[in-house]
Amino acid sequence: MIKQILWTLLGTAAIFVVVAMVWRFVSRRHTVPCPVWLRWLVELDNPFTRTNRAASIVEHLDLGPGMKVLDFGCGPGRVSVPVAKHLGNEGQVVAVDIQAGMLARARERAQAAHLANIEFIHAAAGDGKLGHSQFDRALLVTVLGEIPDRKAALEEIFEALKPGGILSVTELVFDPHFQSRKTVLRLAGEVGFHEHSFFGNRIAFTLNLEKPNGG
Numbered sequence: 257m258i259k260q261i262l263w264t265l266l267g268t269a270a271i272f273v274v275v276a277m278v279w280r281f282v283s284r285r286h287t288v289p290c291p292v293w294l295r296w297l298v299e300l301d302n303p304f305t306r307t308n309r310a311a312s313i314v315e316h317l318d319l320g321p322g323m324k325v326l327d328f329g330c331g332p333g334r335v336s337v338p339v340a341k342h343l344g345n346e347g348q349v350v351a352v353d354i355q356a357g358m359l360a361r362a363r364e365r366a367q368a369a370h371l372a373n374i375e376f377i378h379a380a381a382g383d384g385k386l387g388h389s390q391f392d393r394a395l396l397v398t399v400l401g402e403i404p405d406r407k408a409a410l411e412e413i414f415e416a417l418k419p420g421g422i423l424s425v426t427e428l429v430f431d432p433h434f435q436s437r438k439t440v441l442r443l444a445g446e447v448g449f450h451e452h453s454f455f456g457n458r459i460a461f462t463l464n465l466e467k468p469n470g471g
């Protein structure tokens with residue numbers, strides 16, 4: 257009986273690993289975003305690691321009064337909502353996602369929190385809807401690896417940030433699309449970002465990247 261349970265657990269884990277690897281591989285060529293039915297998993301706000309929790313991301317964002325923050329690939333608003341709360345009415349969050357279902361859930365959460373300072377945009381990386389020199393901060397929280405052309409997406413965000421603005425990239429090793437610190441630094445460096453600060457470890461980290469003044 258115990259042997260059967262062990263084999264079942266092992267089989268389930270193996271299936272999970274294979275699905276994750278195939279998903280990761282396919283995502284380098286095609287857009288296969290985290291499905292809306294899995295949003296509950298995103299909303300868990302990971303109980304195992306601290307760095308990728310919304311509170312920790314907000315803490316490391318060095319937010320100031322009146323800032324405008326882009327949450328790219330906002331999903332169900334797990335991070336957009338606490339950032340908007342922190343900023344208050346003088347600041348603004350622009351929450352962008354490729355999936356209407358994710359945006360609907362993010363809107364629901366914003367309404368429940370009585371927040372009127374979040375703008376929701378239904379768009380994908382590369383759609384050119386972010387504008388130029390608009391944002392003080394930008395967030396990519398467990399999103400980068402889901403975007404087929406990561407460099408183009410980083411270029412678009414670079415353009416959308418004000419000079420001196422910060423892009424905050426958070427990655428979690430349990431995410432099938434995990435991007436290592438080295439990979440993020442390489443891709444972001446090619447676009448023109450400089451490392452500003454690093455929080456966490458190899459399992460979960462937040463890497464803050466700065467768009468140089470005059471960039």
Ligand SMILES: C[S@@+](CC[C@H](N)C(=O)[O-])C[C@H]1O[C@@H](n2cnc3c(N)ncnc32)[C@H](O)[C@@H]1O
Binds near residue numbers: 398
């Ligand atoms: C794993 S979820 C993370 C959600 C949120 N950032 C968080 O940490 O709670 C990834 C999100 O990125 C969005 N996404 C994936 N590819 C995208 C793209 N090319 N353009 C815009 N959003 C995208 C997905 O729809 C999904 O909501």
